[in-house]
Structures are given as C-alpha cells and as structure tokens.
Amino acid sequence: MELFLVPPTSCPDSTLPQPSDPPRSPWWTLCHLSHHGDQPKSPLPRSWPGQVSRFCQEMTKGKNYALPNASWGPDMLSLYHEFLEKTKTSGWVRVPSFRSNRDHIQGFKLPLDLSANSDKSDWRLFTRCIEREGQGYEYVIFFQPSEKKSICLFQPGPYLEGVPGFVHGGSLAALIDETFSKTAYLSGEGLLTVNFNIRFKNLIPLGSLAVLNVNVEKIEDQKMYLSCVTQSRDQQTVYAKASGTFLQMHLEKDSSRQ
Amino acid sequence: MLRSCTAGLRSIWALRGRREGAPRLSTDLQPARRLFSTEKVIHKDWALPNPSWSKDLKLLFDQFMKKCEDGSWERLPSYKRRSTQESEDFKTYFLDPKLGEEERLSQAQLFTRGFEDGLGFEYVIFKNNDEKRTVCLFQGGPYLQGVPGLLHGGAMATMIDVALGSCTGGAVMTANLNINFKRPVPLCSVVVINSQLDKLEGRKLFLSCNVRSVDEKTLYSEATGKKLPLAILGLVSAVWGFFCLGRGGVDLVF
Numbered sequence: 001m002e003l004f005l006v007p008p009t010s011c012p013d014s015t016l017p018q019p020s021d022p023p024r025s026p027w028w029t030l031c032h033l034s035h036h037g038d039q040p041k042s043p044l045p046r047s048w049p050g051q052v053s054r055f056c057q058e059m060t061k062g063k064n065y066a067l068p069n070a071s072w073g074p075d076m077l078s079l080y081h082e083f084l085e086k087t088k089t090s091g092w093v094r095v096p097s098f099r100s101n102r103d104h105i106q107g108f109k110l111p112l113d114l115s116a117n118s119d120k121s122d123w124r125l126f127t128r129c130i131e132r133e134g135q136g137y138e139y140v141i142f143f144q145p146s147e148k149k150s151i152c153l154f155q156p157g158p159y160l161e162g163v164p165g166f167v168h169g170g171s172l173a174a175l176i177d178e179t180f181s182k183t184a185y186l187s188g189e190g191l192l193t194v195n196f197n198i199r200f201k202n203l204i205p206l207g208s209l210a211v212l213n214v215n216v217e218k219i220e221d222q223k224m225y226l227s228c229v230t231q232s233r234d235q236q237t238v239y240a241k242a243s244g245t246f247l248q249m250h251l252e253k254d255s256s257r258q
Numbered sequence: 259m260l261r262s263c264t265a266g267l268r269s270i271w272a273l274r275g276r277r278e279g280a281p282r283l284s285t286d287l288q289p290a291r292r293l294f295s296t297e298k299v300i301h302k303d304w305a306l307p308n309p310s311w312s313k314d315l316k317l318l319f320d321q322f323m324k325k326c327e328d329g330s331w332e333r334l335p336s337y338k339r340r341s342t343q344e345s346e347d348f349k350t351y352f353l354d355p356k357l358g359e360e361e362r363l364s365q366a367q368l369f370t371r372g373f374e375d376g377l378g379f380e381y382v383i384f385k386n387n388d389e390k391r392t393v394c395l396f397q398g399g400p401y402l403q404g405v406p407g408l409l410h411g412g413a414m415a416t417m418i419d420v421a422l423g424s425c426t427g428g429a430v431m432t433a434n435l436n437i438n439f440k441r442p443v444p445l446c447s448v449v450v451i452n453s454q455l456d457k458l459e460g461r462k463l464f465l466s467c468n469v470r471s472v473d474e475k476t477l478y479s480e481a482t483g484k485k486l487p488l489a490i491l492g493l494v495s496a497v498w499g500f501f502c503l504g505r506g507g508v509d510l511v512f
Contacts, residue, residue: 100403100406101403101404101405101406102406122400123400123401123403123406123407123445124400124401124403125403125404125410126401126402126403126404126410126412126413127410127412129373129377129378129401129402130372136372158367159367159369159372160369161367161368161369162368162369163431163488168368168369168370168416169419169431169432169435170369170370170412170415170416170417170419170420171369171412171416173412173415173416173419173435174410174411174412174413174415174416175412176412177410177411177412177415178410178412181404181411192439192442193411193439194438194439195436195437195438195439196411196415196435196436196437196439197434197435197436197437198415198434198435198436199433199434200431200432200433200434200435203431
C-alpha cells in the first residue's frame with residue numbers, strides 16, 4: 001500500500017487492528033513465479049515467519065515485474081543474483097511485483113470502502129506504469145523477515161528524468177515510498193502512511209544502479225517507523241535518506257466473492 | 259568558453275550516461291517515436307486543457323485564466339524537454355556521435371510529462387508574483403495508482419515537489435521534503451495544491467503547501483520543503499542550470 005492516511009478517528013472501529021487479533025490476511029502473494037525459469041517452484045522454506053509464509057498462498061497469473069529483463073545492466077544483474085542466492089541460503093525473500101496491487105489482494109476487502117471504485121483493469125501501480133523495459137522504473141525488492149528489513153535494487157530509465165541526466169527526485173521518493181509500503185506490510189501489516197520525509201544528498205545518474213536499504217526502526221502504538229538510505233552499490237555515495245511512518249491495519253476477507 | 263567547457267564534459271557525460279547499467283540504445287529498445295518526430299512536440303505546452311481533463315479541472319482552469327486577465331496571476335507553461343537551441347547544444351556536446359540520427363535525441367524527458375494524455379500527471383500551475391505563491395491544479399490519472407482506487411503517495415509527493423518548486427524563481431534542487439498525509443486521494447480526482455515561499459535564508463528557500471479538494475473542504479496533505487540553487491552542484495549540473503534558467507514552465511526541481 002502506498003502513501004495515504006485517514007485519521008484514525010474517521011476509520012470505523014472494525015477496520016483498526018485489535019491488539020488480540022493475530023495478523024491473518026495474506027496480503028502479498030509471495031511466490032516463485034519463474035517467467036524466466038531461474039527459480040524452481042519449490043515450497044516455501046519452513047523457517048519463514050508464519051506471517052510471511054501465510055502470504056504465499058496463491059499463485060497469480062499476472063506478470064511478475066521483479067525479474068531480470070534485457071535492459072538490466074551488469075551492476076543490477078550481479079547484485080540481483082547475489083540476493084537471489086541469499087533467498088536460498090539466508091532467508092531473504094524476493095518480493096513479486098505486479099501491474100496493480102489488486103493482484104496481491106484477491107479475495108480480500110480494501111479498507112475505507114474502496115472496493116467499489118478499484119476494479120478498473122487499466123489502472124496501474126505507479127512504479128509499474130512505464131511498460132517499456134529500461135525506460136522507467138526497473139527495480140526489485142528483497143525482504144528479510146527475521147530482521148524486518150529490505151533492500152531495493154533500482155535502475156532508473158530516461159523517463160524518470162528531472163535535472164537533465166539525473167533522476168527526478170519525485171520519482172525516487174515514489175520508489176522509496178513503494179519499498180516502505182511493502183516492507184511495512186510484510187513486517188506487520190503497516191498499511192496507511194502518516195508521514196514521509198526525504199533528504200536529498202546527491203543526484204542519481206540515469207541508468208546507474210541505486211540501492212535502497214530500508215529498516216523498520218520500531219513498532220509502537222500501532223504505528224511502524226521505517227528508515228531508508230539510498231546509496232551507490234559501493235556505498236561511497238549517499239543519494240538520499242528518508243523516513244516514513246505507517247499505521248497498522250489488516251484486511252478483511254471479502255465474503256461477497258466467496 | 260561555454261563550448262570548450264561543454265566539449266570537455268562530453269566524455270564525462272558519455273561515461274555517466276552510458277556506463278554499466280544504462281539502457282541500451284539498440285534497435286530492440288525503440289524510443290517512442292512520437293516524442294522525436296517533430297519540433298512541435300518538443301515545444302508543446304502541456305499545461306493546457308486536453309480531452310482527458312475532467313469537468314472540475316477545466317472549470318478551475320477557466321477560473322484562473324480569468325484571474326490572469328488583469329496580470330495579477332500568470333499561467334506557467336510546461337514543456338516535456340528543452341527548447342530547440344538547448345536540444346541542439348545537447349546533441350552537439352553531449353551525445354555520442356556514433357549513435358544514429360533518431361537516437362541522437364535523448365530518450366530522456368521530464369518525468370511528470372512522460373505520459374499519454376490523461377494517464378499520468380495532468381496539471382497546470384498559476385503563479386501570483388505579488389503574493390509569492392502558486393496554485394497547482396492536479397488530476398492524477400490511472401497510471402498513478404497505489405492502493406487500488408487511490409493515488410499513489412509517491413505520485414502525490416512528486417507533485418508536491420513540483421508545486422513547491424514553482425514558487426522559486428529559477429533553477430533549484432530539492433534538499434528536503436516533509437509530507438504529512440491526512441486523507442487518501444481518489445485516483446482520477448482533481449486536487450488543488452496551494453504553495454508559498456515562507457522565507458529565504460541566504461540561498462536556502464523554505465516553502466510549504468497544502469493539498470485540498472476542489473471545494474476546499476477536504477485537506478489531503480500538508481508539506482514543507484527546502485530548496486537550494488542548482489548552481490551549488492557540480493559542473494555538469496551548473497551547465498544545465500544555465501540552459502534552464504528562466505524557463506518558468508520547466509520543472510527543474512528534483
């Protein structure tokens with residue numbers, strides 16, 4: 001879920017998570033789609049925390065964009081394979097990414113009575129809006145459940161330009177938000193954004209690889225506090241630092257669809 | 259002197275623009291031909307109504323155009339890329355001559371103007387110079403979705419950044435941006451971003467804005483930002499800042 005917030009007082013009480021409710025909604029379908037045949041369709045490791053493994057219940061037919069394509073440069077590919085290896089050895093999860101977040105929540109109700117307006121097939125997730133390979137956002141998120149942290153490998157294309165030759169700050173902010181959003185939900189059903197803060201340090205050249213490191217700093221009073229450092233692969237250049245606060249909320253099953 | 263500077267930068271540009279990870283300009287990655295076909299496309303002012311604009315957006319646009327008649331407000335034009343002269347200079351000094359004719363023009367375009375009509379960011383900014391504030395009318399299209407049915411927060415952050423930048427006088431870069439989200443924005447609705455310059459401290463510009471519904475009854479978000487003159491950056495950025503100065507409609511913020 002991306003950045004938005006409804007003040008808690010305007011939410012019907014039933015939509016706010018109750019302390020006694022265990023997290024039970026499989027928001028994300030984390031699955032090993034192998035469009036490019038690089039990942040066997042094996043069952044998920046039993047070591048995965050229950051919440052994350054509960055997410056992996058349903059295969060989806062939608063295209064998974066979090067897979068290499070011809071536009072990925074050597075930097076992006078090599079780091080991707082490094083983390084792919086970690087998904088087999090150290091508990092990392094590669095987060096699938098679809099054209100719309102609707103693909104992740106089949107069978108579940110959106111909060112705030114949004115369901116009625118959300119079934120438009122031509123609507124797209126902002127960071128997956130540019131179809132052409134290599135022209136816009138090329139990214140993949142890896143999540144580490146045991147440490148509640150994630151890493152996003154980002155290769156920006158020419159359509160994301162701000163200052164000539166460099167990434168538009170707004171486009172970077174959007175991807176940080178996207179990574180926050182997935183991390184927050186996988187770490188504890190963080191759904192609605194309260195606050196987003198970003199400090200830009202250096203420009204990212206178009207076509208280069210930027211690495212976003214996101215951590216959940218704390219969870220308190222139904223709010224999740226996350227941080228992000230965006231830097232070059234060698235960590236010598238910091239591009240931006242950001243923080244975000246998310247409100248925890250879980251989704252109800254949509255009984256009308258059953 | 260500028261020519262020798264920019265010629266010297268060519269190798270830097272080639273290195274930065276074509277280093278590992280850059281999208282290949284090969285035949286199987288065709289640039290969008292409509293963007294390169296005519297000068298008219300390059301010079302098109304995108305801050306004008308098109309068929310994708312909703313009734314709300316057109317109505318507000320007309321209201322503000324009326325306010326422009328006495329000169330108290332002005333509409334800021336908005337282009338996808340730089341002027342002909344700037345493009346020529348770009349081609350001469352910054353592109354690899356080995357590339358084909360079509361490929362000599364950069365594939366790059368301003369992020370917020372890179373969508374087909376109605377699919378992404380539809381916006382126009384009106385500026386009140388006396389009061390040092392701007393009003394941005396924004397309609398977020400179907401490719402800007404976050405939660406199904408809602409505008410992506412990152413898209414809202416992008417527009418807030420653009421709106422804050424419109425209050426500054428020239429080429430700037432964003433240092434900080436802080437946004438408090440109050441309510442979700444339904445996708446394809448129209449919002450009004452009211453921005454102002456709060457103070458100037460040396461070279462630092464402190465700005466703020468709020469995002470409201472058309473009837474002003476709903477407050478969607480509030481934000482503050484700090485911006486700095488672009489010339490503080492390295493030589494490459496400073497050269498481009500020179501090209502871009504004074505083009506009020508080009509969004510230079512990032």
